[in-house]
Amino acid sequence: MLSTILEQSVNGIVTGSVYAIVAVGMTMIFGVLRAINFAHGEYYMLGTFGAWFAIDYLGLSYEVSIVVGVLATIAVAYVVGQLVMRRMVGAPAESGVLATLGIALILQNTIILVFGGGYKFFAGGYIEPVSILGFSLAEQRILILVVCLLVFIGLELMVSYTRLGMAMRAVSQNVECCSVVGIDVPQVVLRTFMLGAALAALSGVLTAPVNVSVYGGMGELITFKTLPIIIMGGLGNVRGTFVAAMILGVAESLVATYVGLQFRDTVGFATLILMLMWRPHGLFSTQARF
Template identity: 70%
Template sequence: MEFLIEQILNGISTGSVYAIVAVGMTMIFGVLRAINFAHGEYYMLGTFGGWYAISALGVPYPVAIVIGVAVTAAIAFVIGRLVMERMIGAAPEASVVATLGVSLVLQNSVILAFGGSYKFFSEGYIEPVFFGDIGIAQQRLLIIGLCILVFAGLEWMVSHTRIGKAMRAVSQNTEACAVVGIDVRTVVIATFVLGTSLAAFSGILTAPVNVSVYGSMGEIITFKTLPIIVMGGLGNVRGTFIAAMILGIAESFVAGQFGLQYRDSVGFVTLILMLLWRPHGLFSSHARF
């Protein structure tokens, strides 16, 4: 029973990380109808931003989170203006090529700037909290709590704010929004910066658990995010949350039963099965936001 509870808690923690990353990608897909294959690189940028702030500037961990997200948001804004604006109404193939190109540029830029070696992320709240005989790191509890806050905040934003309602409108009908005077480009940029900032936020939250920071760390995150947004229904935010939890718990049990080397295969197997059995996902893609 203790093993079962521990694996579920670890799975919820992992699923929370995936959920924060994936919700950014699914929101970007909702307004652009394009999958951002560079999404994992923003996760990596946020982690590197936090690591550099701690290592070079000596700031505490909470301040490093703010710096990492802010730097990533600034980079995303520039890329949004230069690249993502041009994806509005473009063919899906164009977005694939463009975002793959951005991924290569970002990844190699970081490797050139900081080197290809692994870096040690030294901050965070790694002390365990015990519930009886079951221990879980404080950082994992923090990730779970912040994931709930992020989704509650997104739910409030898209329902009660002007930009949130505009995002919902653009996700439903881009042409009609342009006709009635909604600035589609501004909405796209705002959604893109928000989505990539969430990926950066997730990266910094996960860094104390992963410990290592390296230039290509975003690749596996991108490919784990894909089965989540497919399973959740492309563009469906609530479905993304549930799918992320399912994948996180499944990975936790596979790692606990068979070993860590099999954990990463769960996402790829899930993606193949979903594409074969239910390519539109477990939840309706029409229920965006």
């Protein structure tokens, strides 16, 4: 009994690591733009499809496909950011919702139109099992854990010691004052948006070997899984996002084991409803952005 709980908790932490890498990008975008990016999961999907294309059509290795998937997503995010996201600075929240929902539909249907709506087998990754402290984990899952920790350490250093990071913190606190003192707010929004999309793509590429298959609608569920995470973590709170992602990942794993696999995806939505009813600002302070 105890060993099963521990094993599922470890699996939940791996799942939480995937959610954390995706959700932190959405959290950062919300921090500087005050708008939820409903197309965020589509960048997860784009990164996965970019890597799949690199492996299946170009014959590249999995390691190279990671770079291809992330760079392709950054290129798309740059175009979307220039055409849409920069214009959302100071716009009503409703405009951001409608714009990002439209982008999500465009990206999703473009992939389905180009590659078809069926499931594709993802051939890359490290699937050999490794035994650690009595637990057996695939090498890919260990890689996900390591990358998640490196991502959050890197983000912590970036927002604390780089010009972009300090500008992001400033914009998240007061957009008007930043404009007055000469900070290029639209440019900060664009760079933050591209960084968030890159992290979502990285998560998709790392998760693809675990999921085995990829399909055009895979980003939609990821978007709705990240919503309860960023709300639970405190809108715009990066550290809170990490903790909330781990909580949700472990909860999903335990529910799938002891209640039923079919109830796994309901955990996030149930959490979202409860958080909106109980603490709509989340478990952690929204004042501690970045």
